[in-house]
Amino acid sequence: MSELTIELDVLRYRPEEDDKPFKQTFEVPYTEDMSVLESLQYIKDHLDSTLSFRWSCRMAICGSCGMMVNGVPKLGCKTFLRDYYPAKITVEPLANFPIERDLVVVMDDFY
Amino acid sequence: MPGLYAIGECASIGLHGANRLGSNSLTELAVFGQLAGQEAANYAREQTHIESSVLEVQAADIIRRTEALLHNDGSEKMADIRQEMGDSMEEGVGIYRTKESMQKTIDKLAELKERYKNIQINDKSSVFNTEFLYALELGYLLDTAEAMAHSAILREESRGSHQRIDGFEQRDDSNFLKHSLAFYRAGQAPKIDYSPVTITKSQPAERVYGAAATQQAAAQEEAK
Numbered sequence: 663m664s665e666l667t668i669e670l671d672v673l674r675y676r677p678e679e680d681d682k683p684f685k686q687t688f689e690v691p692y693t694e695d696m697s698v699l700e701s702l703q704y705i706k707d708h709l710d711s712t713l714s715f716r717w718s719c720r721m722a723i724c725g726s727c728g729m730m731v732n733g734v735p736k737l738g739c740k741t742f743l744r745d746y747y748p749a750k751i752t753v754e755p756l757a758n759f760p761i762e763r764d765l766v767v768v769m770d771d772f773y
Numbered sequence: 774m775p776g777l778y779a780i781g782e783c784a785s786i787g788l789h790g791a792n793r794l795g796s797n798s799l800t801e802l803a804v805f806g807q808l809a810g811q812e813a814a815n816y817a818r819e820q821t822h823i824e825s826s827v828l829e830v831q832a833a834d835i836i837r838r839t840e841a842l843l844h845n846d847g848s849e850k851m852a853d854i855r856q857e858m859g860d861s862m863e864e865g866v867g868i869y870r871t872k873e874s875m876q877k878t879i880d881k882l883a884e885l886k887e888r889y890k891n892i893q894i895n896d897k898s899s900v901f902n903t904e905f906l907y908a909l910e911l912g913y914l915l916d917t918a919e920a921m922a923h924s925a926i927l928r929e930e931s932r933g934s935h936q937r938i939d940g941f942e943q944r945d946d947s948n949f950l951k952h953s954l955a956f957y958r959a960g961q962a963p964k965i966d967y968s969p970v971t972i973t974k975s976q977p978a979e980r981v982y983g984a985a986a987t988q989q990a991a992a993q994e995e996a997k
Binding site for chain 1: 851852894896899901903
C-alpha cells in the first residue's frame with residue numbers, strides 16, 4: 663500500500679436511518695493511477711462496507727458511475743485522484759435527481 | 774425448464790469455440806439476444822399459464838436461504854475472499870495451466886467456499902444494499918470458478934484459451950472435441966460431463982500469429 667493518502671468527503675444518506683444527507687470523511691491510499699471510483703471501492707472493501715454507489719464497466723463506456731466530484735458531474739472511473747491531490751475531494755450523488763441512498767440517485771425521470 | 778430463455782454468454786450457444794475474443798460477446802447480444810427475445814415471445818403467445826405453485830415453493834426457498842445469508846452474523850471479510858479467489862484463478866487457471874497449478878486453485882476454492890459460509894455482511898438495509906448484492910455475487914462467482922477449474926483440470930489437451938504446458942500442448946480432437954458440462958452439486962465439487970459438438974461451416978483450426986500466420990496463409994494459397 664502506498665504511504666501517501668488523500669481524504670474524501672462522501673455524501674451519505676440511508677433513508678431507513680438518516681433524517682437527511684450528511685458528509686462522511688474517509689482517508690484512502692493515494693497513487694497516481696487511482697480513480698475516484700477505485701477510491702470508493704477501497705472504502706467499501708476496507709473502511710465502510712455500507713457505502714452504496716453504482717458502477718459497472720470501469721472504462722468510461724456505461725455511465726453507471728456518474729457522480730458530482732467537487733460539484734462537477736463526472737464519471738468516477740475516468741476522474742483521477744492525481745488531478746485533485748493533495749486537496750480533499752468532495753463526492754456527491756448526481757445533482758438534480760432525488761437521492762435513493764448514498765451516491766445512488768433515483769433514475770426514473772431520466773428515461 | 775420449458776419457457777426459460779437465456780441471453781448472452783450464459784446461453785453458451787457455441788458461437789465462439791474455445792476462446793471468446795474481446796468484444797465478440799456483442800454478437801450474443803445483438804443477434805442471439807434478438808432471436809431469443811422473439812422466440813420467447815412466440816413461446817409465450819402459444820402457451821397457457823401453468824400451475825405456478827412449484828415455482829413459488831422454490832422461490833420461497835431461495836428467499837429463505839438469502840435472508841439467512843444476510844443475517845448469518847459471520848466474521849469472514851468478503852473483500853478478502855474475492856481477492857484471494859481472483860489471485861488464485863489468475864495463478865492457477867490463467868491461460869497457461871498445469872495439473873499442479875489447477876489442483877492448487879481447486880483446493881483454494883474449496884477453502885474459500887467454506888469461509889464464504891461464515892461471511893460478514895454489515896449492511897442489513899433493504900434499500901439499494903450493494904454489500905448484500907456483492908455477497909450473493911461472490912457465492913455464484915465461487916461456483917463459476919469451481920466449474921471452470923474442475924472442467925479445465927480434466928481436459929488433457931490445449932485448445933483456445935486453455936493452454937496446458939505440462940505435456941498436453943496439442944489439441945486432441947479424438948478425445949476432447951466436446952463441450953464440458955459442469956453440474957452444480959450442493960456442498961461438493963461440481964460433476965463434470967460432456968456433450969457432443971455440432972460443427973457446421975467452421976472447422977476447428979489452430980490460431981497462429983506472426984511468421985507462422987504468414988506460412989499458414991501461403992500454404993492455404995498453394996492448396997487452392
